[in-house]
Amino acid sequence: xxxxxxxxxxxxxxxxxxxxxxxxxxxxxxxxxxxxxxxxxxxxxxxxxxxxxxxxxxxxxxxxxxxxxxxxxxxxxxxxxxxxxxxxxxxxxxxxxxxxxxxxxxxxxxxxxxxxxxxxxxxxxxxxxxxxxxxxxxxxxxxxxxxxxxxxxxxxxxxxxxxxxxxxxxxxxxxxxxxxxxxxxxxxxxxxxxxxxxxxxxxxxxxxxxxxxxxxxxxxxxxxxxxxxxxxxxxxxxxxxxxxxxxxxxxxxxxxxxxxxxxxxxxxxxxxxxxxxxxxxxxxxxxxxxxxxxxxxxxxxxxxxxxxxxxxxxxxxxxxxxxxxxxxxxxxxxxxxxxxxxxxxxxxxxxxxxxxxxxxxxxxxxxxxxxxxxxxxxxxxxxxxxxxxxxxxxxxxxxxxxxxxxxxxxxxxxxxxxxxxxxxxxxxxxxxxxxxxxxxxxx
Amino acid sequence: xxxxxxxxxxxxxxxxxxxxxxxxxxxxxxxxxxxxxxxxxxxxxxxxxxxxxxxxxxxxxxxxxxxxxxxxxxxxxxxxxxxxxxxxxxxxxxxxxxxxxxxxxxxxxxxxxxxxxxxxxxxxxxxxxxxxxxxxxxxxxxxxxxxxxxxxxxxxxxxxxxxxxxxxxxxxxxxxxxxxxxxxxxxxxxxxxxxxxxxxxxxxxxxxxxxxxxxxxxxxxxxxxxxxxxxxxxxxxxxxxxxxxxxxxxxxxxxxxxxxxxxxxxxxxxxxxxxxxxxxxxxxxxxxxxxxxxxxxxxxxxxxxxxxxxxxxxxxxxxxxxxxxxxxxxxxxxxxxxxxxxxxxxxxxxxxxxxxxxxxxxxxxxxxxxxxxxxxxxxxxxxxxxxxxxxxxxxxxxxxxxxxxxxxxxxxxxxxxxxxxxxxxxxxxxxxxxxxxxxxxxx
Numbered sequence: 001x002x003x004x005x006x007x008x009x010x011x012x013x014x015x016x017x018x019x020x021x022x023x024x025x026x027x028x029x030x031x032x033x034x035x036x037x038x039x040x041x042x043x044x045x046x047x048x049x050x051x052x053x054x055x056x057x058x059x060x061x062x063x064x065x066x067x068x069x070x071x072x073x074x075x076x077x078x079x080x081x082x083x084x085x086x087x088x089x090x091x092x093x094x095x096x097x098x099x100x101x102x103x104x105x106x107x108x109x110x111x112x113x114x115x116x117x118x119x120x121x122x123x124x125x126x127x128x129x130x131x132x133x134x135x136x137x138x139x140x141x142x143x144x145x146x147x148x149x150x151x152x153x154x155x156x157x158x159x160x161x162x163x164x165x166x167x168x169x170x171x172x173x174x175x176x177x178x179x180x181x182x183x184x185x186x187x188x189x190x191x192x193x194x195x196x197x198x199x200x201x202x203x204x205x206x207x208x209x210x211x212x213x214x215x216x217x218x219x220x221x222x223x224x225x226x227x228x229x230x231x232x233x234x235x236x237x238x239x240x241x242x243x244x245x246x247x248x249x250x251x252x253x254x255x256x257x258x259x260x261x262x263x264x265x266x267x268x269x270x271x272x273x274x275x276x277x278x279x280x281x282x283x284x285x286x287x288x289x290x291x292x293x294x295x296x297x298x299x300x301x302x303x304x305x306x307x308x309x310x311x312x313x314x315x316x317x318x319x320x321x322x323x324x325x326x327x328x329x330x331x332x333x334x335x336x337x338x339x340x341x342x343x344x345x346x347x348x349x350x351x352x353x354x355x356x357x358x359x360x361x362x363x364x365x366x367x368x369x370x371x372x373x374x375x376x377x378x379x380x381x382x383x384x385x386x387x388x389x390x391x392x393x394x395x396x397x398x399x400x401x402x403x404x405x406x407x408x409x410x411x412x413x414x415x416x417x418x419x420x421x422x423x424x425x426x427x428x429x430x431x432x433x434x435x436x437x438x439x440x441x442x443x
Numbered sequence: 444x445x446x447x448x449x450x451x452x453x454x455x456x457x458x459x460x461x462x463x464x465x466x467x468x469x470x471x472x473x474x475x476x477x478x479x480x481x482x483x484x485x486x487x488x489x490x491x492x493x494x495x496x497x498x499x500x501x502x503x504x505x506x507x508x509x510x511x512x513x514x515x516x517x518x519x520x521x522x523x524x525x526x527x528x529x530x531x532x533x534x535x536x537x538x539x540x541x542x543x544x545x546x547x548x549x550x551x552x553x554x555x556x557x558x559x560x561x562x563x564x565x566x567x568x569x570x571x572x573x574x575x576x577x578x579x580x581x582x583x584x585x586x587x588x589x590x591x592x593x594x595x596x597x598x599x600x601x602x603x604x605x606x607x608x609x610x611x612x613x614x615x616x617x618x619x620x621x622x623x624x625x626x627x628x629x630x631x632x633x634x635x636x637x638x639x640x641x642x643x644x645x646x647x648x649x650x651x652x653x654x655x656x657x658x659x660x661x662x663x664x665x666x667x668x669x670x671x672x673x674x675x676x677x678x679x680x681x682x683x684x685x686x687x688x689x690x691x692x693x694x695x696x697x698x699x700x701x702x703x704x705x706x707x708x709x710x711x712x713x714x715x716x717x718x719x720x721x722x723x724x725x726x727x728x729x730x731x732x733x734x735x736x737x738x739x740x741x742x743x744x745x746x747x748x749x750x751x752x753x754x755x756x757x758x759x760x761x762x763x764x765x766x767x768x769x770x771x772x773x774x775x776x777x778x779x780x781x782x783x784x785x786x787x788x789x790x791x792x793x794x795x796x797x798x799x800x801x802x803x804x805x806x807x808x809x810x811x812x813x814x815x816x817x818x819x820x821x822x823x824x825x826x827x828x829x830x831x832x833x834x835x836x837x838x839x840x841x842x843x844x845x846x847x848x849x850x851x852x853x854x855x856x857x858x859x860x861x862x863x864x865x866x867x868x869x870x871x872x873x874x875x876x877x878x879x880x881x882x883x884x885x886x
Contacts, residue, residue: 043818375486
């Protein structure tokens with residue numbers, strides 16, 4: 001090493017990303033496992049794809065803002081233009097297309113990938129996040145939409161959330177298109193501009209919204225019609241002959257099924273829901289947090305009937321949602337529902353002195369064989385220091401064998417919570433530990 | 444859609460990467476969970492870091508071949524030079540350094556990240572792979588090395604492998620350095636060249652190896668000495684006064700502890716083990732497959748006493764290993780030990796006809812509440828087709844409620860393996876399914 005002062009590298013993670021230290025990692029894993037358990041209870045199968053995909057996958061369907069401003073992309077050493085996946089849907093569409101004739105339908109798949117977007121880091125938005133993706137392919141009817149919405153609700157329930165905590169806002173792209181094209185009489189370009197304005201509405205001031213729709217070519221009468229449309233409730237929508245379209249029928253069927261399924265309390269019609277991504281074609285929905293300090297959309301999804309079409313001549317419809325870990329953690333945090341996770345260490349085997357390491361390794365092996373998460377002291381330091389470490393690791397019990405215990409074929413067990421201590425015959429060690437862990441006392 | 448034939452995008456994943464369809468994903472998850480269970484039984488805690496890191500992290504320590512030929516790196520939109528992580532050790536070293544004064548020691552951490560290298564895809568090597576990383580920080584003595592090696596062995600045992608299936612080859616960098624510098628009398632540059640030659644030895648013809656060490660400046664007498672050294676066994680090594688060094692003592696202690704721990708059968712001294720990465724400083728080891736069709740190093744690790752030093756003035760030693768999913772799967776495959784995974788669907792709720800969807804959703808909910816992985820038929824097709832789907836999904840039991848069952852408050856259950864069928868009262872449904880799943884028959 002040189003005599004000069006070394007220049008040290010920064011220990012900060014790359015901007016907009018997180019280091020998951022063990023405490024945070026346990027929370028993340030517990031949250032993902034909760035999601036996984038619910039989705040698997042619906043018979044969904046987990047898949048995964050590569051972190052890098054060809055650039056064209058996103059250029060084709062993901063929308064201009066994402067590709068031009070947020071996508072991480074570069075040329076690999078072989079001159080291939082690749083991108084770090086910003087969303088999972090193009091990957092799953094590619095995988096479905098590749099085996100479109102072999103996969104039994106419907107295809108019920110989920111994944112929990114990490115995704116990358118070049119974002120200005122802010123609350124709820126980071127450059128790297130994880131996202132549960134749940135999709136059904138190959139069902140045209142709204143029963144698939146119903147199942148997808150039910151899964152989203154069951155996941156929220158599994159986190160302990162109830163109908164006062166969140167609400168699912170549901171709309172339908174076909175209904176919106178029918179309104180913009182056939183009732184307002186807009187051309188495709190104007191309709192697209194209005195869609196983008198509606199999608200931004202909740203994030204911008206009312207004046208800015210009005211400016212956007214006027215710029216899209218709406219007259220003041222059309223602006224009023226749009227305002228009226230966005231505030232319609234289900235009864236009025238269904239009752240008005242003007243609005244009748246495939247989308248209306250789907251919405252009516254979906255809500256009557258939500259009702260029969262006891263899920264209607266969680267849901268509301270909201271015709272201002274668009275979803276940013278351009279590939280949605282039918283049902284669209286967003287889940288809103290109802291907590292006063294976090295009133296915003298948590299996540300959403302919908303039906304996309306032609307996404308696989310960029311890879312295959314055979315059409316197959318899809319419906320699904322994506323649920324990001326950052327927004328879910330914000331939700332759980334504001335509702336005080338971050339899951340409690342167990343301590344990583346149950347049993348700590350202390351070291352009497354250096355000559356007893358073989359013995360302590362052997363004790364630890366016995367504990368592990370019984371399924372106890374057990375660690376050993378690796379260097380000989382004072383017992384007081386060892387107890388401090390055991391405590392810092394959350395160990396419930398410390399095991400120690402010194403010369404007296406060994407000559408009597410015994411072991412001493414200390415319960416950290418109360419400092420109770422017993423010396424028991426070796427053959428009772430596991431039984432005693434298990435009872436202590438289970439009942440909090442030695443019976 | 445235009446009248447011309449659309450140009451379809453390829454469905455192939457990016458070169459050197461894998462799509463994980465559900466069957467492959469179940470295997471991957473089962474393998475990772477086996478690793479996780481073993482490592483956690485030693486009290487290790489899981490962590491994770493971001494996929495992208497600053498380029499300097501790898502430039503500092505990872506070795507020239509990796510950085511110049513294999514690293515994926517590029518400039519982000521803000522002009523930052525970033526890299527996709529090719530290995531996890533720099534990330535974990537950065538994380539440890541960032542909290543070096545808060546973390547209780549020893550730090551026992553593991554992670555299962557995906558890693559990227561621009562490789563020419565071939566057996567055992569892909570551009571994206573996953574790797575279990577297990578590390579202990581903050582213990583200078585070889586008891587940490589012993590624990591790390593024991594964990595590697597216990598993982599192999601958890602996969603069902605025994606001492607005839609694999610062998611751990613162990614050496615020590617301090618020993619090797621002592622031999623090259625003090626016994627052969629080489630300067631640092633020559634010693635480095637010889638190290639690289641030894642590291643490549645098993646992959647190149649004997650002549651090519653000889654050429655490399657001669658190019659490094661070795662005389663023919665030195666070549667003989669090197670050959671002799673690499674073939675030493677433990678007894679000879681320990682007995683010869685010339686070889687005495689810190690490394691010899693560590694090796695002797697490690698093997699005597701392996702012996703006392705009953706792990707010696709799995710291990711052998713092999714002074715030709717170097718490990719490519721430049722940061723190893725003490726114990727190094729590689730695990731070899733003993734199967735005649737797969738005789739090669741599966742994975743390895745060792746002690747690196749100054750890696751955290753690129754981030755922090757406070758020294759902390761580390762010892763660990765990395766175990767890649769591709770090589771592990773090759774090992775399990777050639778030993779016929781790929782784990783069997785359970786079917787994703789246990790219960791399939793058939794649909795009598797369209798008007799019964801609410802009913803079938805309700806039955807499915809009952810099953811899920813009892814922890815059964817259950818899916819429903821979403822569109823009304825002939826029952827024969829539904830049974831085929833249930834079979835394709837691996838469902839053990841099909842549940843059906845038609846008009847007769849409903850009017851009698853009953854349900855019909857069909858066991859797919861035998862085509863047995865019973866109609867039972869609704870309140871017996873779950874009990875009957877569980878018994879069928881557990882005992883293979885209705886008692």
